[in-house]
Amino acid sequence: MLTVWNRILPHIELINALTSGILILIGWALSKTEFTTASVVVFLSAFVIGGFFKAKEGLEKTIHERKLNVELLMILAAIGSSIIGYWAEGAILIFIFALSGALETYTMNKSKKEIAALVNMQPDEAWKLDEHNQAHLVSVDSLKVGDRLRIKPGEKIPADAVIMEGSSSIDESAISGEPIPVLKRLDDAIFAGTVNGSGALIVKVVKENADSLFQKIISLVQAAQNEKSPSQQFIERFEGTYVKTVLVTVAILLFLPHYILGWDWSTTFYRAMVFLVVASPCAVVASIMPATLASISNGARHGILFKGGSHLESLTKLTAIAFDKTGTLTQGKPVVTDFIVRPDLDRNHALHIVASIEDKSNHPLAVAITQYAKEQGIVPNMQVQVEDVTGFGMIGTTEGHSYKIGKPDFVGRDEAFAFHEGVAPTLASQGKTVTYIRDEQGIVALIALKDQVREEAKQTIATLKQLGITTIMLTGDNAKTAETIAKEAGIDRFVAECLPETKVEHLKELKKDFPFVGMVGDGINDAPALATATTGFAMGDGTDVALETADVVLMKNELTKIAYAVRLSRKMQRIVKQNLLFSVAVIAVLIVSNFLQVVNLPLGVIGHEGSTILVILNGLRMLQKA
Template identity: 35%
Template sequence: MTSPAAQTRYRVDGMDCAACATKIDTAVRRMPGVEDVNVSVTAGTMTVKHALKSDLAAIEKKVTGLGYTVAQVKGKTEPNARPAQDDAKDDHDHDGHDHADHAHAGHDYAGAAKDDHDEEVEGLHGHDHTPASGPWWNSAKGRLTIASGAALAVAFAVHTIWPATGPWAFIAAMLIGLVPIGRRAVMAALAGIPFSIEMLMTVAAVGAVIIGAGEEAATVVFLFLVGELLEGVAAGKARSSIQALTTLIPKTALIEENGTTREVPAESLSVGATLLVRPGDRVPADGEITEGESAIDESPVSGESVPVRKGVGDKVFAGTINGDAVLRIKVTAAAADNTIARVVKLVEEAQESKAPTERFIDRFSRWYTPGVVVVAGLVAVVPPLAFAGDWNEWIYKGLALLLIGCPCALVISVPAAIAASLSAGAKRGLLMKGGAVLEGLGKITAVALDKTGTLTLGKPQVTDIVSFGRAEADVLRLAAALETGSSHPLAIAILAKAAADKVKVPAASKAQALGGKGVKATVEGAVVFLASPQAANEAVKLSAEQTAEITALNDQGKTVSLVLVDNKIAGAIAMRDEPRPDALAGLKALTDSGIKTVMLTGDNKRTAAAIGKQLGIEVRAELLPEDKQRIIGELKGQGLTVAKVGDGINDAPALAAADIGIAMGGGTDVALETADAAVLHGRVGDIAAMISLSKTTMANIKQNISMALGLKAVFLVTTVLGITGLWPAILADTGATVLVTANAMRLLRWKGGA
């Protein structure tokens, strides 16, 4: 029986590159009681899975000793919490989830997201890179870099005026920057990481002084600090890009209670509260409109430039902007559990998990750095010993190789790109659970999609009103009168059509529901019967023409109800769950990318075939959940890499069987735990966009790795040949890191390529 474990999350201040994360990971992993560690440079976090009785103070002291500041994220420590997965497919329990009514109580999205935000605002004003810390020159690293640069300038002045004392001035200037670096190197070595970038830097600088290159040593230390500062600023940009979403939510809200309105902090809103949102105001919480109709600008959350018209019963998201009318909104999620807070939390967790490519680079760098040290040592001693080379010359070249060997640019090349992509995707409502999912999406060759709620809107709509003796408007008016107050999906469709056509609905009396047949009531003195075709045919014999028209509508997958007035056929209303507005274009984007598409549905073959023909997609209908799972297996057996897209209600086995499971959802209804990825705004086109983002990211990663290794290869050769020395070596490393990071940051501007 395994002992109970807890999981604690920290904000770590001062991490700039993957080498920082590796040092912290290695040191903390060796602490007693620690079972697993996950460190994310881009999120600025560390998650530790540990025994309940672990000494957290000792863990924090160990990280502090490495030169970082650490603060525990406020919130509960979760016993037996599941750590972020390197491979998001490993531990997904897909069974039993219901996306439509997914209960969020008990999940710590909200608390954690809120806690993270509070920690960012309240506890980390000293952070080197977050927006809350102010300009870079006010950070600890900024001040150290400025001091080192000033000391170097003074040393050059002293050397010019008093050449004899110049070397000592350069040594003093070097020590200003090197002492903190050396201290971190020693602490890392004691923690089991002897080949840290700080150690390479310290050995190179001290070695340069010993062979009389103090001027270069001081300059190299300064350039190293500049490089670290630039890396930190770039890392901070990636880190803050997703956190910037939290600024979309207003700080206050107008709440209505007992007929009065008062202003309260938005974070204090509770589920069920009624809000008044004026034109031009941002919506302060996720909710449902109870009164009013307005155009809602959802671009801050979804990226859509065109405002969406919404009315009573429609959902609105925190951070969106009310357009032209006063709205009353019932809060459906507390501030800490709104869509934006959950997106921030999920993206931060995703940034902590590693893609296969990133894990490979990590393993490679563990051998690469010691290998560089060995090669540098051989370059320094073999030519003088074996070929009578000049010791100073070859030691100098060996030291330059140490600096060239710094793995920063290489190890940051993958996580920087993945972090930027996850952030860019989240801003568009594309949520991916980590780098493994992001990388896997680009390999998809087949997509299986559910019908109801995925390719279609998930609710019937009136498609046809047929006159059999009365005007179409009259048929709709009478049907709406019978359905007023009903919550049946078909009734809602009829009432929605009546509202859209601005039909004045008369009152109905003596209403009665006839089981399996329809609804009957008295309207305007006449007995009106809204009946199924079979029930109508029993009451009044349908003509051949009427039967043929009803059959034609049924063949299109539509449900038909007939309106009878005083036992005479007045007309028919046809309804169907219609495709999403972007379904056709979304499927075309997938097929244009060479991806096979297939619809898997439990619906009847006639309805499924009608929708499939309209959308131009292969159809497999009348399937049980196990049938969907079997078909996914068949597709994989054909050598295809399969993504399954569904609303999760009856798709759980298929989502689990697919290489990538994608949940379709809207707002807080999306069950983010069930699948590997989620299309938050329910657009079919976003599936292709998600795959496009993956491919763009992998291309960016290949560019980064090529730049990192290419520059090192060039300077390795030029250093051995004596063309370049210490300065170009450190510039090559710093330059490569900045180039790689800047290239990765381009992904933050990704707008979608579907």
Template identity: 35%
Template structure:
């Protein structure tokens, strides 16, 4: 299969028709003409001359070499020339013979409306009722009753309308293409003999060493082997603040090296990299149809013949039943044809959807399809996994009670050689880190309890409550233990042979942005937030109260999370957010699955939306964008149909004219396009700036 860029693609229905024609060619059966991205994917053995001929008939063209192609909308020179000629004719019509005036009007009409007339005439003979068919019938009718000036205005305004349609779609495409152009094209490969060689990024393999200088892009996912620099990861995560990178740190392909020179070991071939996956998801997302778009497409099939039927009724019924003038009502019927054009109706959704997907992608939020964006705007309940989502997924010592001067020193001496996450949390506690530690010997794990060690000939234990069950505890120690348990902490107890030396209260650290994020979601229209976790109830309730989650379900197995999602889904529109492999079933069960981008591949593949940041700070902005897209689409549909209805009502007193009809249609198109593009310029509120950014700013000083 081969992919080509198409220029001049401004009509979704025309694109679908051209795709059908290309598929009828030899080797063209699998062809895809993607309207939103303006690309043709076709078998490499198809006859390109025949493809070009099909495209040319609809005013489109194949761009075989896209490197220097200008994607800006083409200036409607023919329409401009036609308008100038019409203006001149209007001012000199009283000075010229009648036939000369008609000739000038016809010339102006043909200059701007020739292609429309030809396409419409072909469709009329095939009984295909398209926009061009309506315009052609209207032009023929206007000429037939001698309305040369009106017919010329219709041709000029329709040509201008087509240009405005194409411009709106091109603006949305251009915004997306700028996003897709972040991919680097080349990389500096470090050869085993020390030489440098510039290669295409597609040729990079896992394990290759590349040199990335200041100002260059990281060619693919990798790890820093040597060098120190700050890296701008905005293209991947949407975060504007740079991240400091040192030896051993991972890198995203497509991120920008700001300062120093880095030697990077490639960990993923480019096609498997985060950037390639993002670009693929974003591009595919543009071509998926939302339920609204599918409805509009189905509606349009019946809408156009219905308008033609209404037009015929307007032409015939008043003269036949109410003694109306034939010429006057023929004129009114032609105006109905024009005002009934579904241009604005067809544009109501796609530009807004592409704009919304683009806006989210700029923020590091990947929406895998327009249907998911539309659904996100309808969500009223969001369910969160706890670990790694609302919390960092990293245990830390939140509370410590010391009953012996050597407590911290003994605890550190026992845990210093362990790689267990809780042991790491103990070692990072400031009081433990400040101690000069002993050398522990005879370390022995006690299953289900903890660890035993000998220090200076004396035995010590460190672990959970079971470990100290043999000790006699006074009321104060029991009260301390119960207090920490009721606080939702995991207990790590250090004891010697006859007493407890101290207790660590360990808990998963809450993300800085979680509370603010929950508050912003509620402001964005989310009525219910739910926590689903396998952790015990006390811990879950403590975290929920701190972040502001409204409901908690604790002690859940993966299949029980699915059951809870299904129950919630019966009453509301539910999105599930998680980052682990155990979250994948719940993500799939929810109306909408949202995965953390730095989570597992299974969660990302299952999810409908992917947050490329390691936090949820931008989730409220994504919800707001989705809701705005839905509002814009509803408003677009209202305007597109409302303006037409107002114009149609003008037929009752016989006030509808051809130029009013075309202005109503063009006005609806312009309004729909501008409203849809407004999604791209939505500004993020300062209150939505994630806490993670604030923390990064402090770290960078």
């Protein structure tokens, strides 16, 4: 019985509205017979059942917020209709008002379904291993950092953890929106709410449940849905003033037309009640919130988390976006593009020596060189003695020879620039970093490396240009390298030799030319710049810092989602404008028609409440792909 009630409860408002409609039909049928008293009783029942939720909502809002609202206007209009004997019209008003309210509630629930889906994705229990490797079923809330868990194939992962034993493909679509499973091995991080594939895993908990990425995403979306946009805040302020104005006008209309226009008292009261119905701003109030919530849900479904309706709304005004280079426009990992060896030396032997020395370092350039050697089939296994010269390079000794690997000033600037007919400046002009190797006789070889521009970055920049948005790159590289990267990515402007601490100043300068500037970064070093921008977009695979820093979080490093977010925002703005224009126009036409005595109460009810239903349905379009 309880299960049935739990299923019915979310739809109780709609059920009440439909019941009210059925009672109205019964009352209308009875009114055509001699049972007119019975019809009044049935209409009253329709009033109570259909109007219960809206009357309760209106009274609570009035008491708690101490201001009048549209719900009270509708209840007063229905009561006024009954006073002058229009029982059916009053009941129909309540029915359509209740139906539009039920539809709005449905919209809210629909827009929040991602939250319910996320909550249901996280398991309540986990298999915890004790000191004897025996598994015990425990509550997820009881898990502590350092606990070891066993995760069986196909199970949902209960906590943020790292893999201690085993490997498996993990379905991370709940976190990133990416449908393709990701292979996870030893020491890789896994997240609560994702789904284990076919491999059995032993993992170590690294975060308690309340601090997990999954819980932070849930909290973020909940906060976003509760935060109101500037437009919504304005409408709510406008609502209170407007309702007071309508009530004062109704009070005047209750007697003034009788003396000025010569209407009888019945007509005067009737037209005042019609005015009360048609002048209510229900459709105006419903023009923004359903569309905003639907937009936030749409973004969450596509891996874009907005921290509130205000940030979603501000995207419509965006005229420029600044990008951090490393890890955002580029892969963030240099790769070897050129390896040039002195003609009298064996290329593979030289690469073997270099890789064996660089294998002892964890510098990004050294890692890239070692990886390149492995791709060439060379295993860096020579016995070497290594000295790391901080800021310059490395010295390695092997096979009785000493080698220096590093910058021109470290190996000899003149010799370095003269090597291979002075090819170094040409490589540098292509945005490449050049590293040199020398032995006792001179320069042995040079290695050119480059951080590759991401293909999706080029696609994103091109799409943003089509949307009329200027793109800017902020980088610490020299001007020549920055120009090369900017040209390759299709960037409009760039700022070279830009230190992390000066990005804020550059953004402030950009805001002089572009009042609304976005900033895209990794959410860590770029945190001040993200905060300075009109809208901050955080990259970084959904890291904690990204969640806490930016206005918009891209759950994966998918730059294409930026253009999607802008399109989503602009579509929402179009729909909100359509709703406001339509709702205001309907109110104006109905008010004029009422004074001309063209529209009666039933038509006023249908026109007013029908417009409310239409703007809600129009807002629901935001659930569709932008």
